[in-house]
Amino acid sequence: MSANRYHQLFTISWDQLHRDVRTLCHHLVERDFKGIVAITRGGLIPAALIARELNVRLIDTVCIKSYDEQSQGELDVMKGVEHDGDGWLLVDDLVDTGKTARAVREMLPKAHFVTVYAKPEGRPLVDQYLTEVAQDCWIQFPWDLGHAYVEPLVDQVRPPKP
Template sequence: MSSDRYHQHFTVSWDQLHRDVRTLCHQMIERDFKGIVAITRGGLIPAALIARELNIRLIDTVCIKSYDHMDQGGLDIMKGVDHDGEGWLLVDDLVDTGKTARAVRKMLPKAHFVTIYAKPDGRPLVDQYLTEVAQQCWIQFPWDMGVAYVEPLVDQMKR
């Protein structure tokens, strides 16, 4: 996380993520998808939740590794799919700068692309999202955090 780029933090709990995914699914309930393509790794958990809520059993992945500091923003597509996305739901947790989204859009131009969260730079690349977050905001996803003991305030003040 670059401290000069991110000026705000948005912490997403497991409960909040699940509520957000369910809300997004309500907007897609009438759609009939052949299956889901999850963008790894961030799209895996939202894809699993969406699959449950929309009763979709066929799930595939697009595996992409991005290099930020080493390779000036290059991408390594480790695994693609053998179709253009027609009738498929493409899922990621977040669209940020749009670098990954652009690459996946090229691979699956006919997929319906959804993310739970969207930042302004990447927002035009997705068909649907639930919550817009400021570009300079760092999203703390629950899978990146652990639960830790926090001392009561009164004990902290004694030190």
């Protein structure tokens, strides 16, 4: 976690992500979308879950790189789409500073833009989100984590018996 920008940590499990996406879908289920545009890579998994819940089969991607581990760099648009987003659902995992969101909004001004998590700086750029997170909070998504063995507490605190 970067010492200067992030002061909190929010770890999201696969189960929590799935519950959050399903809750977000309750607010979308009455709408009819032509398809989904996922912002890669973070929006891919939420978009797949949303596609299942809303029974949407047409999925496209906008490929943008803005993060390198925990620091935001320059935007690199690697793939766009050939429409303005009219009737489409645009999905990302998170809106942070709004840098990526602004670029995608310019590409797809008519899309309905949703994120699962939103920080205050980027929040005004999305149409819907589920959970607001503090600006200085680093979110650890389940796809960035691995399972590891943890020693029992007694073995961490007490010296081993001879």
